[in-house]
Amino acid sequence: MDAVSVASDLLGPTATEDPYALFAELREREPVCWSEAHRAWLVTRYADVAAAFQNKRLSSDRVRPMLAARATEGVPAAADEILSMMSEWMVLSDPPAHTRLRRLAAAAFRGQRIAALEGRIGELVDGFLDGFVAGGHRDLIEHVAYPLPATVIAEMLGAPPADRDRFRRWSGELGLVAFGAGGDARPDRHERALGGLREMFEYFTELAEIRRAAPTGDMLSALLGTEGPDGAALRPDELVGMCSLLLFAGHETTTNSIANGVLTLLKHPDQLARLRGHPELIPSAxxxxxxxxxxxxxxxxWVVEDHELGGRTIRNGERVYLLISSANRDPDRFADPERLDLGRAPNPHIAFGRGVHACIGAQLARIEMRVALDRILGRLPELALTEDQLTWNCSLASRSLAALPVTHRAPR
Ligand code: HEM
Incomplete structure (x- = not known):
């Protein structure tokens, strides 16, 4: 199989189940590879991906080119409206627009504010685990890993408890289409995502009005009160866009990191036993x-100017996929990269990206993962996988399980 046909297989059943053998082959044989199937360059080596984060000729604004392309592709009108609404997201913008939004958002993510959430996150995980055990449930995603991050972000933004189920639904609906690298082919996915996004925008618009009149200590109030470097606060549409981005960016990523983490531990009993014996390893784990x-x-x-990348000429208007989960297993950067070593140090992984767009929620995500793993392992000492076949969702953007069925006798 040549490198191009390997690349075209990235959404096939084998690669969906386990993409890492293909990543290794691409890294080895054609680390910057044009995929006709994806109409994109696939970049698989750590050094190239890390350099790409600093490369100003690679733009994060994929909304405008996608809108332009869709005009000729006959994509549903709902898709255009979704993209227009997402065009305010800082993750989809370049400096200087990005710089301004990022500085305004940073105030809401100050270290102290996030660290103070740890106790509450513990209470939430305990509550979800109580329901999981008492209800005799088996899917750790549905009952613990999925509700946790949506509830955390809803509480941070100051949404009343009764509204939290809506947060989860909106995030799930938007996940059906966002970022354009998924394999989901449900025919109604754009309409569903658009419905969720409209509701979300209305919701945050109203909540912002309430907080503007009477600020509290929540993140929404912090975002409202923030004065930027040029003295300008977020415009109302930017504020609503920021809230929807935070909900979306902070939800499924964290859900999947908890689920993938638990699965990986269950598949490596020696490392799981090591962690149970040495809980101080949780941060490095x-x-x-x-x-x-x-x-x-x-x-x-998106390429905004012709240039060389990893020895290949990439051209203005072409799309580039940075395969961070391939980079994170590059033997040129990590010793014995396929081996799970919970004490690995140093560990310069790029799961949170790098450069100006590096994840603003990384500290929060780390706390959620640490607390969730600590509580799950502590309270379910006999946690084990069931015999059920695991299903990985077909997506280029994310590595996510459809469900994580477990058994958990002898709960405390
Ligand atoms: C384990 C969980 C998470 C992972 C692996 C993750 C990963 C990432 C990555 C790779 C980026 C860079 C995107 C790019 O360069 O295009 C990013 C950006 C971002 N993340 Fe996260 N994230 C996680 C959790 C969170 C959480 C909990 C929040 C907030 C509540 C959050 C909010 C954001 C935002 C707002 C951006 C855009 C930053 C910018 O454009 O300046 N993320 N994240």
């Missing part, structure tokens, strides 16, 4: 689990 089975496979960039 979290980094290693993010490296070896992180929740994001691919980040998308």
């Amino acid at each position: 979290v980094e290693e689990l993010l490296r070896i089975e992180g929740p994001i496979k691919t980040l998308v960039r």
Whole structure:
């Protein structure tokens, strides 16, 4: 099989189940490879991906080119409206627009504010685990890993408890289409995502009005009160866009990182036993689990000027997929990269990206993962996988399980 046909297989059943053999082959044989199937360059080596994060000729604004392309592709009108609404997202913008939004958002993510959430996150995990055990449930995603991040972000933004189920639904609906690298082919996915996005925008618009009149200590109030470097606060549409981005960016990534982490531990009983015996390893275990089975496979960039990348000429208007989960297993950067080593140090993985767009929620995500793993392992000492076949969702963007069925006798 030549490199191009390997690349075209990235959404096939074998690669969906386990993409890492293909990644290794691409890294070895054609580390910057044009895929006709994906109409994109696939970049698989750590050094090239890390350099791409600093490369100003690779743009994060994939909304405008996608809107232009869709005009000729006959894509549903709903898709255009979704993209227009997402065009305010800082993750989809370049400096200087990005710089301004990022500085305004940073105030809401100050270290102290995030660290103070740890106790509450513990209470939430305990509550979800109580329901999981008492209800005799088996799917750790549905009952623990999925509700946790949506509830955390809903609480941070100051949404009343009764509204939290809506947060989860909106995020799930938007996940059906966002970032354009998924394999989901449900015919109604654009309409469903658009419905969720419209509701979400209305919701945050109303909530922002309430907070503007009477600020509280929540993140929404912090975002509202923030004065930027040029003295300008977020415009109302930007504020609503920021809330929807935070909900979306912080939800499924964290869900999948918890689920992938638990699965990886269950598949490596020696490392699981090591962790149970040495809970002080949890912080480094979290980094290693993010490296070896992180929740994001691919980040998308657009070429805005012809140039060389890894020895290939890439041209203005072409799309580039940065395969961060391949980079995180590159033997040129990590010794014995296919081996899970919960004490690995140093561990310069790029699961949270790098450069100006590096994940603003990384500290929060790390706390959620640490607390979730600590509580899950502590409270379910006999946690084990069931005999059920595991299903990986077909997506280039994310590495995610459809469900994580477990048994958990002798709960405390
Ligand atoms: C384990 C969980 C997470 C992972 C692996 C992750 C990963 C990433 C990555 C790779 C990027 C860079 C995107 C790019 O360069 O195009 C990013 C950006 C971002 N993340 Fe996360 N993330 C996680 C959790 C969170 C959480 C909990 C939040 C917030 C509540 C969050 C909010 C954001 C935002 C707002 C951006 C855009 C930053 C910018 O454009 O400047 N993420 N994340």
